[in-house]
Amino acid sequence: MLPGVWALGAVAAAVTPGVLDGLAKQFGERDGSLFAIPYCLSLVVPSGLMGILIAAMLAADMPTDSSYMLTWGSVIYNDFLAPFQRAWTERRGLIINRFIVACIGLFLLVWGLWYKLEGDLWAYLQTTGTIYLASMSILLVACCSWRGANSWGVIAAIIVGAALPVAALAVNKGWSVSVVDENGLPKTIGWVSHRIGDAWVNVGTYAAVAVAMIVGSLLKPGRAARAAAEVRS
Numbered sequence: 001m002l003p004g005v006w007a008l009g010a011v012a013a014a015v016t017p018g019v020l021d022g023l024a025k026q027f028g029e030r031d032g033s034l035f036a037i038p039y040c041l042s043l044v045v046p047s048g049l050m051g052i053l054i055a056a057m058l059a060a061d062m063p064t065d066s067s068y069m070l071t072w073g074s075v076i077y078n079d080f081l082a083p084f085q086r087a088w089t090e091r092r093g094l095i096i097n098r099f100i101v102a103c104i105g106l107f108l109l110v111w112g113l114w115y116k117l118e119g120d121l122w123a124y125l126q127t128t129g130t131i132y133l134a135s136m137s138i139l140l141v142a143c144c145s146w147r148g149a150n151s152w153g154v155i156a157a158i159i160v161g162a163a164l165p166v167a168a169l170a171v172n173k174g175w176s177v178s179v180v181d182e183n184g185l186p187k188t189i190g191w192v193s194h195r196i197g198d199a200w201v202n203v204g205t206y207a208a209v210a211v212a213m214i215v216g217s218l219l220k221p222g223r224a225a226r227a228a229a230e231v232r233s
Contacts, residue, residue, distance in 0.1 A: 006037055007036050010036040010040035010041075019032075020032030020033060020035060020036060020039075023035040023039065041053070069101050069104050069108075070101065072100075072101075072104055073097050073098075073100040073104060074097065076100050077093065077097045077100060081096065126202055127165050127168065127169060127202065130201065130205050130206075131162050131165045131166065134161040134165075134205045134206045134209045135157045135160070135161030135162065135209050136161075137206075138161070138206065138210050138213055139153070139157045139158070139209075139213055142157075142210075142213050142217075146217075148217050149213065149217050150217050150220050151220070152216040152217060152219055152220035153214065153215075153216035153217030153220070154213070155216065156213060156216030157209045157210075157213040157216065159212070160205075160208050160209050160212040161205060161208075161209045161212075164201065164204065164205045165201055165205055
């Protein structure tokens with residue numbers, strides 16, 4: 001919630017709507033509220049302190065990013081690759097882990113610089129955060145409070161929790177093509193008008209993950225059923 005509170009404080013303290021609209025037009029953005037905090041800081045922070053502030057922000061951001069990248073690389077290697085390649089040496093595993101981290105960095109570079117957000121950044125962060133939070137929170141509650149929870153339900157919850165937000169991002173991104181009709185006038189074709197609200201995506205994902213957790217767990221045969229099948233066989 002802190003970034004939202006900072007933005008509200010910036011808008012109330014030193015920014016007027018007209019200034020934000022002008023900045024949005026200048027930089028080709030639809031929503032000028034994204035410039036509230038930078039513009040407010042440019043007014044209240046002197047030039048010398050602004051450089052120190054930026055340096056401090058970069059110093060705080062770099063270890064955070066490196067920790068995330070190392071964590072993601074370790075999870076991919078230890079949980080997805082290492083169980084299938086137990087004969088790998090420690091040196092080879094280190095090289096592969098570094099390669100994974102480099103690929104993650106390249107992905108973040110492309111995604112951060114050239115991906116065009118549809119809508120505001122806060123709604124985008126909510127939707128992408130749902131990919132992790134929906135499945136993890138539902139399966140954590142289910143596994144701690146329901147004896148019927150099992151691995152099938154967990155897998156179903158993770159798949160549904162990731163698939164729905166990703167599909168919503170793809171649909172909301174849309175596509176359009178500019179063509180010329182029979183009268184020589186330009187027109188745009190595509191399905192850019194089909195946009196799913198972020199609130200529906202977030203709430204719907206949590207509900208769908210809960211259903212997937214229950215259905216997946218119920219579909220897996222229980223121990224008694226497996227034991228009876230083994231006796232019959």
